[in-house]
């Protein structure tokens with residue numbers, strides 16, 4: 001597993017949130033949320049959030065429903081605007097651009113370009129119903145990345161192999177189970193070679209017997225890929241295997257963050273303990 005020995009990662013543990021840089025971007029980080037606020041009307045969803053992610057790190061975001069986890073992923077996917085603060089992705093402002101030495105709101109062109117580096121898999125599979133599994137993975141490569149057809153097909157077959165679906169290449173979404181559709185959706189995202197992958201409760205819409213096949217694909221990805229990955233999940237055993245670092249959110253703030261073995265066995269904060277006790281036994 002990568003990320004553990006990297007400097008920003010080590011520094012994260014060394015510093016309390018209040019001591020971390022609030023204005024300067026560390027060029028080594030692939031993601032930084034700097035004093036981010038997000039409100040929907042009068043509802044404050046993110047409250048002065050600071051978060052640093054090292055390249056290749058695998059993060060699990062856990063916490064009660066409504067705590068702002070999806071909002072964080074949607075901001076990174078440029079599906080939600082910021083109410084305040086800054087987000088940096090791979091050294092660039094995500095929601096802002098620098099012009100004549102000033103920071104201005106990002107143009108649609110900038111957002112489009114930034115978004116192309118990020119892949120997201122949602123609760124629902126969103127496959128194109130009129131395309132088979134292979135075509136679902138081939139088409140975006142041709143349309144968005146301008147990849148040659150033969151190369152796109154080759155990569156799609158490789159990725160179908162990775163998610164254990166080589167035999168189902170010519171099946172249409174309605175001929176696949178929910179778990180298989182979700183695995184195709186994961187392969188489709190990977191085909192775009194994103195720098196960052198976001199997974200939002202990707203098994204929560206699945207029948208229980210189909211959950212493991214999808215989580216096992218993600219476990220395999222986490223241990224074999226250098227891509228930075230953020231996953232929101234309620235599957236605590238999976239989070240423990242998947243993540244280099246677990247973040248427990250409540251009310252739009254990080255209550256506690258640490259290595260899975262620490263968070264899951266010795267949570268420090270009463271709110272973390274109370275939340276986790278609904279899933280696992282904690283000391």
Ligand SMILES: Nc1ncnc2c1ncn2[C@@H]1O[C@H](COP(=O)(O)OP(=O)(O)O)[C@@H](O)[C@H]1O
Nearest residue numbers: 040043045063064065066067068069070071072
């Ligand atoms: N587009 C929206 N308009 C209004 N409220 C929203 C919107 N999106 C999310 N919310 C609210 O923001 C809060 C945080 O939502 P979310 O980030 O989805 O939480 P989580 O993923 O942790 O369950 C919730 O109270 C939710 O109802």
Ligand SMILES: [Mg+2]
Nearest residue numbers: 069070071232
């Ligand atoms: Mg959510």
